[in-house]
Amino acid sequence: NTQISGQGLDINKMDVDVLEQIHQMGGLQLVMPQAFAETDCGALADTGRTVVEFNLTGESVELPIMGGKTYNAMTFNGQVPGPTLRVTQGDVVQMTLVIPADEVTVHGNDMHASQMSATYFDSVNPGETSQYCYIAESAGVFKYHCSGVHLAGMDQHVL
Secondary structure, eight states, X not given: OXXXXXXXXXXXXXXXHHHHHHHHTTOOOOOOOOSSOXXXXXXXXXXXXXXXXXXXXXXXXXXXXXXXXXXXXXXXXXXXXXXXXXXOTTOEEEEEEEOOTTOSSXXXXXXXXXXXXXXXXXXXXXXXXXXXXXXXXXXXXXXXXXOOTTOTTHHHHHO
């Protein structure tokens, strides 16, 4: 699981008799759910699930906009929005991001369907490739966008 929920107990507000009763019943066993989902592509490939490869190239492209003008856009595969990825719930998504060596700006990727922190997939420098995997656990339609904790002006970069 990638989300944690639970209930806290304030021992200072508990009756001494309650604590003794818990002790007599064998105590409490605290269970911590797995804090982070498996993301190792090799481990996930060995699960027998369908692996769907999603290859993206992060690049700056001059795109036409209304009024005959152009806009310098941060794109995935040269387009805005980026390509659509369709998977079946339970599939393994293998996302690979390539940044061409002649690209002037670092890129990253934040796939909301992964339910992982954007900090997991850091910015990728020009000339580099990075990859991560996750299980498509939640049904729905999710966005993805450029991200990276070391990108200056992140809001402008995404917009």
